[in-house]
Structures are given as structure tokens and as C-alpha cells.
Amino acid sequence: MTSTSSPANVTLDTSQNPACLRLDGDWTLPHYAGLKHAIAALSGQYDQTTRIDLDRLGKLDTAGASLLVELLGPARVAQLDQCNALPEASRHLVRSVQASLTEFCIPPRVPQVPVLTQLMARIGCAVDTLWQDSRQLLGFIGLIVTTLARRALQPRRWRMTSVVAHIEQTGLDAAPIVALLTFLVGAVVAFLGATVLASFGASIFTVDLVAFSFLREFGVLLTAILMAGRTASAFTAQIGSMKANEEVDAIRTLGLDPVELLVIPRVLALLISLPLLTFLAMICGIVGGGVVCALSLDISPAMFLSLLEDDIGVQHFLVGLAKAPFFAFLIASIGCLEGFKVSGSAESVGAHTTSAVVQSIFVVIMLDAVAALFFMEMGW
Numbered sequence: 279m280t281s282t283s284s285p286a287n288v289t290l291d292t293s294q295n296p297a298c299l300r301l302d303g304d305w306t307l308p309h310y311a312g313l314k315h316a317i318a319a320l321s322g323q324y325d326q327t328t329r330i331d332l333d334r335l336g337k338l339d340t341a342g343a344s345l346l347v348e349l350l351g352p353a354r355v356a357q358l359d360q361c362n363a364l365p366e367a368s369r370h371l372v373r374s375v376q377a378s379l380t381e382f383c384i385p386p387r388v389p390q391v392p393v394l395t396q397l398m399a400r401i402g403c404a405v406d407t408l409w410q411d412s413r414q415l416l417g418f419i420g421l422i423v424t425t426l427a428r429r430a431l432q433p434r435r436w437r438m439t440s441v442v443a444h445i446e447q448t449g450l451d452a453a454p455i456v457a458l459l460t461f462l463v464g465a466v467v468a469f470l471g472a473t474v475l476a477s478f479g480a481s482i483f484t485v486d487l488v489a490f491s492f493l494r495e496f497g498v499l500l501t502a503i504l505m506a507g508r509t510a511s512a513f514t515a516q517i518g519s520m521k522a523n524e525e526v527d528a529i530r531t532l533g534l535d536p537v538e539l540l541v542i543p544r545v546l547a548l549l550i551s552l553p554l555l556t557f558l559a560m561i562c563g564i565v566g567g568g569v570v571c572a573l574s575l576d577i578s579p580a581m582f583l584s585l586l587e588d589d590i591g592v593q594h595f596l597v598g599l600a601k602a603p604f605f606a607f608l609i610a611s612i613g614c615l616e617g618f619k620v621s622g623s624a625e626s627v628g629a630h631t632t633s634a635v636v637q638s639i640f641v642v643i644m645l646d647a648v649a650a651l652f653f654m655e656m657g658w
Contacts, residue, residue, distance in 0.1 A: 305342025343375040440543035449551030460559040464566025488567030493594040497560035502605040506638030510613035514634040517617025518627040545610040552606035
């Protein structure tokens with residue numbers, strides 16, 4: 279058994295007064311194009327007083343209902359509730375389509391912004407973010423210094439157990455990786471020095487190259503970068519997890535100071551650990567260079583130490599070691615500050631951990647460059 283579809287049409291009968299719109303056939307999708315054309319042709323020829331004849335209206339689907347809403351308008355569609363010629367299901371369909379068409383709106387097109395404008399806007403946002411982060415870091419450093427000064431004369435408030443635990447975490451646990459890395463870098467520097475200086479017949483100065491580079495720069499810089507990646511991220515993750523779990527709020531509720539409880543022990547621990555690790559890095563780097571000199575340049579350990587004693591002054595060791603406390607304080611401050619910035623999600627913990635590592639490495643390298651220029655101008 280096959281179903282047939284009655285031809286659809288809409289006509290305006292002006293022989294009556296008032297005029298009458300007659301709807302015929304099945305207002306369904308197959309007749310959509312013809313009905314659309316007919317409705318367009320009748321535009322402006324009828325008004326609100328025109329009667330609507332629905333007696334010969336057949337089937338009605340969503341496409342036909344949309345055309346019926348377009349033909350009648352919202353006011354006349356609302357009057358269909360009292361029209362018995364239209365089945366109840368069709369009236370519900372027309373009302374639903376009319377409501378959907380009324381609520382639907384084409385979203386405004388976003389104007390195209392020139393690429394140069396977008397680039398300048400991103401640069402401006404980055405500069406503003408850098409400025410805001412710098413202000414927050416300076417304020418946080420001031421808060422740490424104030425808390426240290428306030429508690430320095432109150433031994434009962436010193437949390438030595440926490441400090442020792444963090445020294446073990448940041449110093450003792452990091453010693454193997456620092457020693458291995460600086461030993462290998464010392465060997466690489468010695469290889470490079472031997473290769474380059476051999477063409478000038480000055481291979482003996484490889485000893486001076488290794489000693490100068492590790493005592494003044496590589497020892498403290500490599501250690502600080504390792505601590506920035508290892509310790510700053512750990513501080514951010516620890517405090518950030520506490521912030522996400524509302525443990526920091528609980529500390530404040532108990533009347534305790536989160537800076538004194540969480541930040542000061544970490545800062546003091548890194549202030550102790552980083553200079554010790556820097557000393558270890560200097561020794562391991564020089565040992566790595568000495569091994570390469572002994573194997574490749576036939577410079578015996580005794581001769582290596584004799585050259586170090588004759589050519590390298592103690593001021594180079596002091597210059598490198600003097601930078602370690604400043605690096606330690608900044609790394610610990612950045613790591614703890616980013617931890618306090620964490621909101622209540624795991625995603626925020628990861629984002630601020632990454633930010634802590636990036637900021638710490640950037641600040642360490644920038645400060646090392648400034649220090650190198652300062653010591654060079656001072657002749658140290």
C-alpha cells in the first residue's frame with residue numbers, strides 16, 4: 279500500500295469581503311519549494327483582517343509548519359489554538375516551530391582582526407603578565423623577608439624538623455644527579471678545550487678553562503638550573519596540592535601563618551642546600567675535566583692540581599659561591615609563590631608547576647648574566 283501526497287498550494291480569494299487565504303494539500307517537504315515561491319508572490323497582498331481557510335489543509339510536517347509561521351506571522355499563529363479545522367497535533371507542531379524560529383538568532387559575525395593587531399595584542403598581554411608577575415614576586419619576597427626578620431629572635435617559632443626534612447629533600451637527594459651531571463659537563467668542556475686549544479699548541483690551558491668555567495659559572499649555574507627544575511616544581515606541587523585541598527585555608531583557620539609554616543622552612547633549606555651542592559658541582563666538574571686531561575692530554579693529576587694552585591685564585595671560587603644564596607632564595611620564592619596561586623583543580627597545579635620551572639630558570643640565567651657583567655666591570 280503506497281501513500282500519495284496531495285499537491286500543496288496557497289491562494290488568496292479576493293472575491294469575498296474580507297479576503298480569504300486558502301491552504302490546500304499537504305504542506306510537507308516535497309512541496310517546500312513551490313510553497314515558498316507562492317508565499318513570496320503573495321507578500322503584501324493580505325493583512326491581519328484576512329481570513330484563513332484551513333479546511334482543505336492535509337498533512338503538515340516541520341518544513342510546512344515553518345512556511346505556515348512565515349505566512350501567518352506570530353499573532354495569527356497564536357490564534358490557531360481556537361481553530362478546530364487544524365488537528366491538535368498540527369497545532370502543537372506549529373507552536374513548537376514558531377517558538378524555535380523566535381528564539382533562534384544568527385550569531386553575530388566576529389570581525390576579522392588584522393594579524394599585526396593580534397600580534398601586538400599578544401605582546402601587550404605578555405608584557406602585562408610579566409609586569410604583574412614581577413610585582414607579585416617582589417611583594418612575596420618582601421613578605422618572606424619580613425617574616426624571617428620577625429621570627430629571627432623567637433627560637434621557639436623555628437621549625438627545625440621541617441627545615442632538616444627539606445634539606446634532605448632538596449640537598450641530599452639531589453646530590454647524585456648534580457654530581458653526575460657536572461662531572462659529565464666538565465668532561466665535555468675539557469674535550470672541547472683540548473680540541474680547540476690544540477690547534478694553537480696551548481692544550482695545557484685546558485686545565486685553566488675547566489677551572490675558570492666551573493668555579494665562576496658552570497658549577498653554580500648548572501646546580502641552580504637543576505634546582506629550578508627539581509625543587510621549584512616540587513615546592514609548587516606540594517603547596518598547590520594543599521591549596522587545592524583547602525589545607526592552606528585550614529592552616530589560616532587555626533590561626534597559623536602559611537608563610538611561616540610552609541615557605542620559611544623551604545627557603546632556609548634551599549639556602550643551605552644550594553651552596554653545598556654548588557661546591558659539590560665545582561669539585562665534580564673539575565674532576566671530570568681532570569679525568570679527560572689525564573686520558574687525552576697526558577696531564578697527570580699531580581700536574582693538574584699544581585696548575586690549579588698556580589693559576590687559579592681563590593676569588594674565582596668565592597665569586598661562584600657568592601651567587602648561590604641569591605639563586606636559592608629566588609628559586610624557593612618563585613616555587614612557593616606559584617604554589618599559592620593554584621586554584622582548586624589538578625590542571626591548575628600542573629600549569630603553575632610548569633610556570634614555576636620556567637620562571638626560575640629565566641630568573642637564574644638573567645641574574646647570572648647581570649652578575650657576570652658586574653664582576654667583570656669590578657675586575658673580580
